[in-house]
Amino acid sequence: MGRVAREVVEKSGINLEQLIKKLVAAAGAEFTTFYYYTILRVAAIGMDGEGLKEIIEDARIEDRNHFEALVPRIYELGGELPRDIRGFADVAGCPDAYLPDSLKGGKSPSGASLKDLLTVLVEAERCAIRCYTDICQFTQGKDPRTYAISAAILNEEIEHEAWFSEFLGEGPSGHFRRGKPGASPYVAPFMTADHG
Amino acid sequence: MSDPLWQQALLDQDLKSGQVVKVSVAGMKIMLVRLEDGTVTAASPICPHQGEDLTAGKLYMGAIDCPRHHYLYDLHTGENRYPRNVFPVDLAVRLAPLRLYPTKIEDGWIWFQASRKR
Numbered sequence: 001m002g003r004v005a006r007e008v009v010e011k012s013g014i015n016l017e018q019l020i021k022k023l024v025a026a027a028g029a030e031f032t033t034f035y036y037y038t039i040l041r042v043a044a045i046g047m048d049g050e051g052l053k054e055i056i057e058d059a060r061i062e063d064r065n066h067f068e069a070l071v072p073r074i075y076e077l078g079g080e081l082p083r084d085i086r087g088f089a090d091v092a093g094c095p096d097a098y099l100p101d102s103l104k105g106g107k108s109p110s111g112a113s114l115k116d117l118l119t120v121l122v123e124a125e126r127c128a129i130r131c132y133t134d135i136c137q138f139t140q141g142k143d144p145r146t147y148a149i150s151a152a153i154l155n156e157e158i159e160h161e162a163w164f165s166e167f168l169g170e171g172p173s174g175h176f177r178r179g180k181p182g183a184s185p186y187v188a189p190f191m192t193a194d195h196g
Numbered sequence: 197m198s199d200p201l202w203q204q205a206l207l208d209q210d211l212k213s214g215q216v217v218k219v220s221v222a223g224m225k226i227m228l229v230r231l232e233d234g235t236v237t238a239a240s241p242i243c244p245h246q247g248e249d250l251t252a253g254k255l256y257m258g259a260i261d262c263p264r265h266h267y268l269y270d271l272h273t274g275e276n277r278y279p280r281n282v283f284p285v286d287l288a289v290r291l292a293p294l295r296l297y298p299t300k301i302e303d304g305w306i307w308f309q310a311s312r313k314r
Contacts, residue, residue, distance in 0.1 A: 098283060
């Protein structure tokens with residue numbers, strides 16, 4: 001814990017316990033999403049699914065990066081991760097991104113089932129956008145470090161939504177693919193552990 | 197007004213577009229929302245999922261976003277909009293809707309019907 005780092009946040013008027021709760025929930029959502037996106041990436045096969053695989057992988061690795069960036073901040077503020085991973089999943093701030101029923105049994109996504117897969121992905125990103133918008137608004141002008149980390153994550157979640165939204169035919173994202181999988185152009189500066 | 201089921205909740209002018217307000221009427225807590233299309237909704241302020249106070253949530257496209265797990269409830273129908281739209285069927289059917297109450301605006305007041313579900 002950073003004693004002064006914690007004190008300055010408290011003195012800014014932020015409810016620290018509430019902030020830590022939000023950060024743990026966000027970290028939980030990233031961790032569970034990384035898990036579920038692994039399953040969704042595995043399911044992205046066949047003529048239509050293969051085209052999605054690399055983008056799911058970018059989002060999956062970047063969600064893991066978001067977890068990595070959030071954890072130090074939780075501990076700096078005097079918080080901690082739940083001791084039991086089951087408890088961690090239960091407090092995750094977004095719902096589980098389950099494999100759609102239409103893709104059970106190793107079916108190749110196509111037509112309606114491809115749309116089901118994309119809807120799970122895009123809605124998970126939209127949930128993340130709401131989550132980090134909330135944290136940004138909660139910390140703006142009061143806790144610059146948490147704000148900067150959350151804003152960096154929000155930037156990437158917005159890009160992820162745009163990628164999947166583009167696949168759904170909702171309009172162009174204006175983006176191009178990452179140079180390497182899960183490059184995290186916004187969050188990388190906050191990842192103090194080596195991420196390759 | 198003589199219908200005893202109708203309860204006076206809030207002055208109409210005190211609920212601005214996009215605002216979420218919690219009021220207490222006869223010991224009952226009610227969430228009032230004025231959506232951007234002008235619709236006024238009276239609903240339970242308790243998230244049916246895990247009991248979070250929804251009045252701390254934000255509005256997104258006619259829905260209230262629970263601040264805890266970011267479940268979305270449609271404020272026209274009360275239905276869980278997310279994650280119901282993506283969950284496997286066996287889990288989706290277990291997602292309870294948000295309780296809404298019939299609402300009217302009369303004599304400059306917002307009224308709701310406490311004992312009836314919309």
